[in-house]
Amino acid sequence: MLIGxxxxxxxxxxxxxxxxxxxxxxxxxxxxxGGYREYSAEDVRRIFHVExxxxxxxxxQQVGRALEDPVFTPSALVSDLIRWSxxxxxxxxxxxxxxxxxxxxxxxxxxxxxRIIELMRELNSTSAARRQQTVLVRSQGVPVPVELLAxxxxxxxxxxxxxxxRWALARAGGDGVAAxxxxxxxxxxNIRRRAVLAIAGMPEAPxxxxxxxxxxxxxxxxxxxxxxxxxxxxxxxxxVPTLVGMVVEGSNxxxxxxxxxxxxxxxxxxxxxxxxxxxxxxxxxxxxxxxxRLTQALVELGGTTAQEVLRQLAHDDDRAVALVASALxxxxxxxxxxxxxxxxx
Numbered sequence: 207m208l209i210g211x212x213x214x215x216x217x218x219x220x221x222x223x224x225x226x227x228x229x230x231x232x233x234x235x236x237x238x239x240g241g242y243r244e245y246s247a248e249d250v251r252r253i254f255h256v257e258x259x260x261x262x263x264x265x266x267q268q269v270g271r272a273l274e275d276p277v278f279t280p281s282a283l284v285s286d287l288i289r290w291s292x293x294x295x296x297x298x299x300x301x302x303x304x305x306x307x308x309x310x311x312x313x314x315x316x317x318x319x320x321r322i323i324e325l326m327r328e329l330n331s332t333s334a335a336r337r338q339q340t341v342l343v344r345s346q347g348v349p350v351p352v353e354l355l356a357x358x359x360x361x362x363x364x365x366x367x368x369x370x371x372r373w374a375l376a377r378a379g380g381d382g383v384a385a386x387x388x389x390x391x392x393x394x395x396n397i398r399r400r401a402v403l404a405i406a407g408m409p410e411a412p413x414x415x416x417x418x419x420x421x422x423x424x425x426x427x428x429x430x431x432x433x434x435x436x437x438x439x440x441x442x443x444x445x446v447p448t449l450v451g452m453v454v455e456g457s458n459x460x461x462x463x464x465x466x467x468x469x470x471x472x473x474x475x476x477x478x479x480x481x482x483x484x485x486x487x488x489x490x491x492x493x494x495x496x497x498x499r500l501t502q503a504l505v506e507l508g509g510t511t512a513q514e515v516l517r518q519l520a521h522d523d524d525r526a527v528a529l530v531a532s533a534l535x536x537x538x539x540x541x542x543x544x545x546x547x548x549x550x551x
Contacts, residue, residue: 207250209234209243216253223253231256231270263287307354325350334364341370352378356385359404360397368400376408383413390417395426402432409436419444431457438465443475450482453503454496463499467506476509483507484515497527505534513538 213220226232227243232252236244245253252273259269264287271278308322328340341358355375362368375382382404389401402421405414418433422444434448435458446469452462470476486492487500501519504512516538519531 207245208238209245212245212250212253216250216257218253218257226253226256229266229270231266231273263291303357307351307357310351310353322351322354326354329354329358334367337362337364338367338370341367341374350374350378352380352382353385356382356389356404359386360389360392360400362400363396372404372407375404381412382408383411383417387413387417390421390424390429395429398424398426398429399432402429406432406436409440415440415442418442422448427451427455435461435465438469441469441472443469443472443478445469446475446479446482450479450486453483453499454486454492456495456499459499459503463503463506466503470507470509470512473509476507477511480504480507480509480511480515487519494524494526497522497524498530501527501530501534505538 207215209220209223212218213223218226223232223243227234232249234243234249235246238244255273256269259272260266262284264272264283268283272280272283304323304326307326308319325340329337331337331340337358341355352375355371355378359368359371359375362371375386386401386404389397390405392398392401398421402418402424405411405417408414409418415437418437419442421429421433422437424430424433430448431452434445434452437445438449446466449462449466449469453459453466466479470479483500483503487497492500501516504516504519513535516531516535520528520535522528522531
């Protein structure tokens with residue numbers, strides 16, 4: 207076949223076929239009497255081999271080695287190609303996020319675009335102090351795209367900078383919850399933790415309660431701990447098991463107990479919470495410190511059931527638990543009926 211016919215069948219332009227010939231990649235086995243290149247069936251198969259390898263991202267030099275060098279094994283090369291492709295995808299993803307941030311800011315001129323690019327550069331600084339300063343200064347009178355702040359929140363590991371970012375995001379307006387919600391589904395547990403912590407900091411934002419409620423099913427306890435207190439303050443009773451677990455484990459147990467007390471203002475929920483705490487008190491492996499935290503949590507609850515449990519605990523075999531329960535029963539006894547009504551109002 208002549209070069210034009212080969213080009214039509216293979217999809218490779220005549221110019222590229224001549225380039226392959228010059229490089230020695232695919233040299234036609236024959237020439238016509240007029241001097242035109244004439245390709246055999248084997249030449250055409252080699253062209254398809256070249257194109258297949260090029261489709262993997264190999265350079266023409268690498269393609270030549272792969273076809274000619276018997277010791278040039280594919281395993282190492284394919285591993286390199288995977289790494290290069292991953293690096294390229296990461297760069298492309300970073301560029302895409304930058305473009306989306308610029309688009310979200312709706313710039314009216316190139317100065318606006320340059321300002322967003324400068325902000326992104328500062329947020330990517332290796333200095334935590336500079337990143338924090340950027341957030342605090344920029345948030346004063348200068349609008350920052352919500353998507354940009356949310357992206358920074360999900361990747362920031364420094365606790366001080368992360369706090370500044372959450373503060374700025376909560377005050378930026380826009381749909382911050384939507385920008386963060388994808389982070390709650392990340393395979394990276396640290397990203398999920400950051401996303402939930404940030405959403406909990408904007409509880410009145412549309413959709414926040416629904417997203418936080420969904421995260422109560424997260425396999426990571428820290429994620430659930432970030433969500434449960436704010437959900438409890440909003441009357442979401444599904445947070446009760448996590449809140450009780452926080453008391454048991456001593457993780458922000460005072461806050462968790464206070465939120466349980468707020469939820470117990472609903473008579474139907476009060477019995478459920480009391481039963482959960484009593485069940486944990488009865489666990490054979492519960493140590494003294496755990497049982498004391500559970501006892502202290504009971505005093506936050508309304509209703510006579512919790513008070514009766516405290517009276518029983520005043521005679522507990524664990525002297526430390528009994529002393530704490532006795533003191534709490536005394537505190538409850540000193541409260542006037544008006545005080546109790548105010549607590550449960």
